[in-house]
Amino acid sequence: MSSQNIYILAIESSCDDTAAAIMHNGKILSNIVANQKIHEDYGGVVPELASRAHQQNIVPVVDQAIKKANINTSQLNAIAFTRGPGLMGSLLVGTSFAKSLAYGLDIPLIDVNHMQAHILAHFIKEPDFDKPEFPFLAMTISGGHTQIVKVNHYFDMEVIGETIDDAVGEAFDKSGKILGLGYPAGPEIDKRAKLGNPKAFKFTKPKVDGLNFSFSGLKTAILYFIQREVKTNPNFVQEHLNDICASIQYTIIGILIDKLKLASKQTGIKHIAIGGGVSANSGIRQALKDGEQKFGWTTYIPKFEYTTDNAAMIAIVGYLKYLDGDYADQSVMATARLKI
Ligand code: KG4
Numbered sequence: 001m002s003s004q005n006i007y008i009l010a011i012e013s014s015c016d017d018t019a020a021a022i023m024h025n026g027k028i029l030s031n032i033v034a035n036q037k038i039h040e041d042y043g044g045v046v047p048e049l050a051s052r053a054h055q056q057n058i059v060p061v062v063d064q065a066i067k068k069a070n071i072n073t074s075q076l077n078a079i080a081f082t083r084g085p086g087l088m089g090s091l092l093v094g095t096s097f098a099k100s101l102a103y104g105l106d107i108p109l110i111d112v113n114h115m116q117a118h119i120l121a122h123f124i125k126e127p128d129f130d131k132p133e134f135p136f137l138a139m140t141i142s143g144g145h146t147q148i149v150k151v152n153h154y155f156d157m158e159v160i161g162e163t164i165d166d167a168v169g170e171a172f173d174k175s176g177k178i179l180g181l182g183y184p185a186g187p188e189i190d191k192r193a194k195l196g197n198p199k200a201f202k203f204t205k206p207k208v209d210g211l212n213f214s215f216s217g218l219k220t221a222i223l224y225f226i227q228r229e230v231k232t233n234p235n236f237v238q239e240h241l242n243d244i245c246a247s248i249q250y251t252i253i254g255i256l257i258d259k260l261k262l263a264s265k266q267t268g269i270k271h272i273a274i275g276g277g278v279s280a281n282s283g284i285r286q287a288l289k290d291g292e293q294k295f296g297w298t299t300y301i302p303k304f305e306y307t308t309d310n311a312a313m314i315a316i317v318g319y320l321k322y323l324d325g326d327y328a329d330q331s332v333m334a335t336a337r338l339k340i
């Protein structure tokens with residue numbers, strides 16, 4: 001198989017990023033992402049605006065990916081696309097585009113599960129990154145999901161813990177909104193946390209049994225805390241913003257690491273990977289790395305550009321499924337709720 005010359009075009013449009021990538025034998029040749037700025041004005045993703053922006057972006061983004069990879073469409077072996085989970089209107093744009101292009105070029109179409117892709121992004125061939133050994137634990141942390149997954153093999157995955165309410169990315173974004181930060185707030189909280197004292201303010205961690213998570217209580221605790229402090233000092237947030245951000249981030253990281261410790265103990269697995277937008281967070285990256293010394297873990301932290309939504313991760317799943325001959329047919333449908 002390795003002697004084959006396989007080119008995959010991958011398309012991702014599950015939420016508010018329109019992305020396309022070209023992969024050659026497991027290596028990324030181009031990885032283009034168009035972020036949709038429009039949602040910033042609304043403090044969150046507006047589904048109807050997202051699908052409209054995907055429609056505008058998809059042709060130029062795919063075109064750019066092909067040009068940057070310096071190939072032409074006749075060299076493509078297959079087209080991979082995100083089937084779900086995600087916003088229906090957004091998914092439909094990528095799905096329809098992928099279907100028609102695959103039909104036009106008469107090449108296989110490959111459907112990809114977005115959450116599997118966040119995990120399998122670790123298998124993209126990159127010089128300084130080791131691939132995880134099976135079985136490993138993957139914690140997927142994004143704006144829509146928070147899961148701990150036992151990965152037995154590429155397509156043999158088992159969710160062993162997940163959030164019962166908000167995703168961890170929402171905890172960052174909603175806390176940021178309370179503090180008056182822009183959307184999405186995760187990157188700014190991360191930046192400010194580096195300048196603040198993580199122990200300045202204490203927020204109690206939610207008590208959730210087993211490997212499940214809960215983040216909605218934390219958001220409420222932060223809201224009440226801010227309201228109380230602002231009553232006595234109207235400038236409280238401005239005066240303590242970095243400390244507040246550092247304390248929120250510290251609390252969230254504590255919650256995530258506690259659950260990973262428990263999952264590792266319960267399964268006996270010490271190979272641990274993270275994925276999804278929140279795995280861009282410098283604090284969680286450091287905390288995971290520290291786990292190597294503290295708990296004897298071997299950790300896998302994705303390359304920065306493969307953390308938030310991108311099509312390179314869709315391409316690697318497309319490539320692995322291509323090698324298995326696991327294709328979709330033209331009747332495949334976008335699916336908003338798709339399980340791992
Ligand atoms: O995976 P992703 O791009 O989209 C979803 O599938 O949801 O994740 C987006 C989420 C947002 O909630 C954003 O605030 C968060 O990832 N995020 C971060 C950081 N960068 C992105 N959260 C904390 N720290 C960061 N550096």
Ligand code: ZN
Nearest residue numbers: 142276277309
């Ligand atoms: Zn995602």
